[in-house]
Amino acid sequence: MKTKTYGTKSSASSSTRPQELTDVEITEGLARVPGWQVDERVLTRQFIFEDYYETLSFVNAAAWIAHREAHVPEITFNGKTCNIRYSTRMVGLSQLDFICAAKTNALLSDYVSERSLRPVVTTAATSPFTARTL
Secondary structure, three states, X not given: OOOOOOOOOOOXXXXXXXXXXXXXXXXXXXXXXXXXXXXXXXXXXXEEOOOXXXXXXXXXXXXHHHHHOOOXXXXXXXXXXXXXXXOEOOOEOOHHHHHHHHHHHHHHHHHXXXXXXXXXXXXXXXXXXXXXXX
């Protein structure tokens, strides 16, 4: 029989069942993941993007992070918005939720850095009235 492990080998909780965090640990964790908040023992954040394609790209990247950490967040998206909710089944909030939130935030900082490097151009394929980023 195969045993279930939680998180990747880099995760602090890779071989044991995650433990519920105390209120003090949650407060400390929130200080390390800007933009996130706790609502009824669930770690949540809303992300806003310029268009559907950027939103969907981010959703796929966030899903890959969760997959690599053997975690299953609630991810909802619509157009330009993505909402992610992390919690650990049967315990509430665990260290794994904060690990995934930090890695998700890192995605966003990578996205912003890459976005600022892209040139603004107009082409015959775009509207003559708007500039688009590549």
